[in-house]
Amino acid sequence: MAESVREMIPEEEVAKRIKTLGEQISKDYAGRSVHLICVLKGGVFFMCELAKRITVPVSMDFMSVSSYGDDTKSSGVVRIVKDLDEPLEGKDVLIVEDIIDSGRTLSYLIENFKDRKPKSLRLCTLLDKPERRIVKDIKVDYLGFAIPDEFVVGYGLDYAQKYRNLPYIGVVEGVE
Ligand SMILES: O=P(O)(O)OC[C@H]1O[C@H](OP(=O)(O)OP(=O)(O)O)[C@H](O)[C@@H]1O
């Protein structure tokens, strides 16, 4: 079967959900500012759209980690490709991620960030695949969509670096 992408969550639905998340975050952080950490590369589209929907003051930083390479299966080893530019000490930090799958990436990042003494640390993810979780004790504070166990692309998510630019969430078919 040739490789193709089937739509799972349409563009309009993603936009609507991100608007609601932005409103919720703005309420919860009222009177404070929020320091958004984008987990590159996958988190970049979500981060940009979410940040536009937050009405409290926002600052941003970027961390790049990788564990999937060109595969649909995690290597199990989280590798820092680029560290943050700014310290987290004393800041209200919100991690912005595209997906939690095994949970290894976020578990690694949360432990790493806790050591940097933020004032608070929360997590916002566009997608969650709960059936695939290996690291169980990750608390998701803001969730876009819980999805079934299928390899998804679009809105920042890739398969072998392809499809990140799709404006919707889709499922790759015809790959192992
Ligand atoms: O819960 P996990 O099993 O750890 O999987 C989730 C992580 O894997 C993907 O990133 P990847 O390592 O492929 O890097 P990328 O964001 O640059 O594509 C995805 O963007 C998440 O960061």
Ligand code: HPA
């Ligand atoms: O379903 C997925 N799609 C793309 N990248 C991923 N990284 C973990 N899970 C996924």
Ligand SMILES: [Mg+2]
């Ligand atoms: Mg990623």
